[in-house]
Amino acid sequence: MKKLRSAERQRPSFLATLTALAVLGSCGATTAWAQNYPVTPQQRATAQQTAQTGVPLSELSPNAPDEYTVKPGDTLWAISRLYLLRPWRWPELWGMNLDEIANPHRIYPGQVLYLDKTGGRARLTTTRRGGFSGDGGTIKLSPRTRFDSLAGMALPTLNPSIIEPFLSEPIVVDADTLESAPRIVAGNDNRVLLSRGDRAYARGNANSPLVEAPGPVQHFRVFRNATPLKDPGTGEILGYEAQYLGKAQLQRGESTTVETVEDKDVITVVPATVDIIASREEIRAGDRLLPEPPRQLLSYVPRAPSTQVDGRIISVYGNAVQFAAQNQVVAINKGTRDGIDSGHVLAILKNGETIVDRTGARKETIKLPNERIGLLMVFRTFAKVSYALVLEINDTPRAGDFLVNP
Known part of the structure; x- marks a missing residue:
C-alpha cells in the first residue's frame, strides 16, 4: 500500500x-x-x-x-x-x-x-x-468470438x-493558402450560381496549374472567403477559417492551345473541367478548391491535458451563430503549439458579467464569478486553433467563455 x-x-x-x-x-x-x-x-x-x-x-x-x-x-x-x-x-x-x-x-x-x-x-x-x-479448478471452455x-x-x-463532417469540412489556413489555391472561373452555360450536378471550369495559378494526376479521380473541397479567427484575449489572428461550400470532381485538367494568327503564336489557356458533386451552399466564380483529404475517423482516449490550460472559445461553428448547444462544434484558441491534442477534455467556464452594484452606499463596478457550465472535447487540431465538441452543458456557452482543465 x-x-x-x-x-x-x-x-x-x-x-x-x-x-x-x-x-x-x-x-x-x-x-x-x-x-x-x-x-x-x-x-x-x-x-x-x-x-x-x-x-x-x-x-x-x-x-x-x-x-x-x-x-x-x-x-x-x-x-x-x-x-x-x-x-x-x-x-x-x-x-x-x-x-x-x-x-x-x-x-x-x-x-x-x-x-x-x-x-x-x-x-x-x-x-x-x-x-x-x-468449479474445482476446472476450466470451462465455451465458444468465443475472435x-x-x-x-x-x-x-x-x-x-x-x-463529428465526421467536421473532420474534413472546417479548415484553418494561413492568409495565403486560399489565395494560391485553384479557383473556379466560370460555370457551364454562363451559370452564375452552381450547385450539385452542375459543371464548372477552374484554373490553378501560374506555378501550379490544375492538371490531372496519376491514380484515382481527384476530388476537391470548395471554400470561400476565409474569416480571421482572433484570440478573444489578445486579439492575435490565430488563423483563417475557410467557409465550406461543397465538393467537386476533376474531369479534365487545365491545358493550353497554340494558334498561329498573323504569323504569331497565340497561346490560349483552356481551364480545367470540374463537376460539382455536393453542395452545402451555392458555389460561384472565385471560390477556391483544396484537395479532398483522406477519410479518417479518429479513435482517441478522452483525457485531461497534461499542463494547465487557460483558453477561450473563439467562435461557434456556423453562420452567425453566437451561442453553442450540446453536440455543437466550437473553435478554441489553443492548438498543437500549446500542447492541445485530440481527446483532451476541457471545462467551460461562463464569463461572469461586469455589473454595477447599486446596493451599497455608492455605486461600484464588480465582476460576477466565472461559473463552470459544461465540458467539451477536442477532436481536430491545428497549430494555433482547435475544434471541439460540446459534450455536456447546464447553461449556454458562447464565444469568449473560458476553458480550463476539467
Whole structure:
C-alpha cells in the first residue's frame, strides 16, 4: 500500500507523462511540442506503474456495472460516463498500454468489459478476474468470438455522425493558402450560381496549374472567403477559417492551345473541367478548391491535458451563430503549439458579467464569478486553433467563455 499511495501522490506527474507519451507517438505536427517535455526514465516508470493501479473506488459512478457488453453505436465517451464520475480519467481506469494511448485500446462491439474492484482500486479489463472461471479448478471452455484489429470496427470516441463532417469540412489556413489555391472561373452555360450536378471550369495559378494526376479521380473541397479567427484575449489572428461550400470532381485538367494568327503564336489557356458533386451552399466564380483529404475517423482516449490550460472559445461553428448547444462544434484558441491534442477534455467556464452594484452606499463596478457550465472535447487540431465538441452543458456557452482543465 505504501507504493500505491506514492503513486497517487505522483498522479499529476503521471497524467503529464501519459499525455507526453501520447504526443511522442502521434503525428509529426505535434512532435516539436513534445520535445519540450522530455520523458525521463523515472517518469516513464511512474506512468507504467500508475497505469496499472486503476482509480479509487470513489471515482466510480454509483451505477457502474460489473460487466458490460459493448454494443454497436456505443462510444468511448459514453462508456467512460457509464463507469466514471470524471470520464476523462478513462486511461487510468482502463490501464492503457502506453504505446497505444492514442486509441481506445482496440475496443470493439461484442467485447465484454469486466470491472475489477480489488484492493480498493478499480480497473477495467476484457478478461474476467481469475480466468474463464470454473468449479474445482476446472476450466470451462465455451465458444468465443475472435476479435481482429480492424480499424474500421474500433469503437469511436464520439458519435461519428456528429463529428465526421467536421473532420474534413472546417479548415484553418494561413492568409495565403486560399489565395494560391485553384479557383473556379466560370460555370457551364454562363451559370452564375452552381450547385450539385452542375459543371464548372477552374484554373490553378501560374506555378501550379490544375492538371490531372496519376491514380484515382481527384476530388476537391470548395471554400470561400476565409474569416480571421482572433484570440478573444489578445486579439492575435490565430488563423483563417475557410467557409465550406461543397465538393467537386476533376474531369479534365487545365491545358493550353497554340494558334498561329498573323504569323504569331497565340497561346490560349483552356481551364480545367470540374463537376460539382455536393453542395452545402451555392458555389460561384472565385471560390477556391483544396484537395479532398483522406477519410479518417479518429479513435482517441478522452483525457485531461497534461499542463494547465487557460483558453477561450473563439467562435461557434456556423453562420452567425453566437451561442453553442450540446453536440455543437466550437473553435478554441489553443492548438498543437500549446500542447492541445485530440481527446483532451476541457471545462467551460461562463464569463461572469461586469455589473454595477447599486446596493451599497455608492455605486461600484464588480465582476460576477466565472461559473463552470459544461465540458467539451477536442477532436481536430491545428497549430494555433482547435475544434471541439460540446459534450455536456447546464447553461449556454458562447464565444469568449473560458476553458480550463476539467
